[in-house]
Amino acid sequence: GAVVSQHPSRVICKSGTSVKIECRSLDFQATTMFWYRQFPKQSLMLMATSNEGSKATYEQGVEKDKFLINHASLTLSTLTVTSAHPEDSSFYICSARSSSYEQYFGPGTRLTVT
């Protein structure tokens, strides 16, 4: 099956700093990638849709200036959490959509802001 990687898998940062998370589709090209956030024991929450070569589409309530998304190529999307605060601590998961509309998830990044 299709493989999506995410880096880093875990990151601890201090409040006020920025963190970049990379999402790569390893064996297929993905014109569309998605970024989700999941708090413990809660369901996936879609943050934004990332389209290669264009601006990301953010879901209602997600601050686009805080969560910067760049989809520079057909295999790479990045999410930068700017000026992180403890309430941004969460499990961030990306996914990439194949040509058959199947969505494959990366392994996730656990962010802890101290």
Place this chain on the structure above:
Amino acid sequence: QKEVEQNSGPLSVPEGAIASLNCTYSDRGSQSFFWYRQYSGKSPELIMSIYSNGDKEDGRFTAQLNKASQYVSLLIRDSQPSDSATYLCAATFRDDKIIFGKGTRLHILP
């Protein structure tokens, strides 16, 4: 409102029995349907996709789609303790966005 509805569970099934997971969706125009498995602390893993009415089998898993009733189900035969997880149902809507249900927690009793 685009919705995918699932019973949150937990659904408890004895080891070796058939686990039946159900899902309904709101948009008759939905074309593609997916089942994901998510273990605690891990990201979702795609286990089945189904696009046309009827059954689709893959190993111990069978997905069933009934577009007239807007209903998707997943059957897991010979349930194993390793099947204990949260199962997410997902459907694409007219704008190609995939909407996920909140998931059903499945617990296989040894």
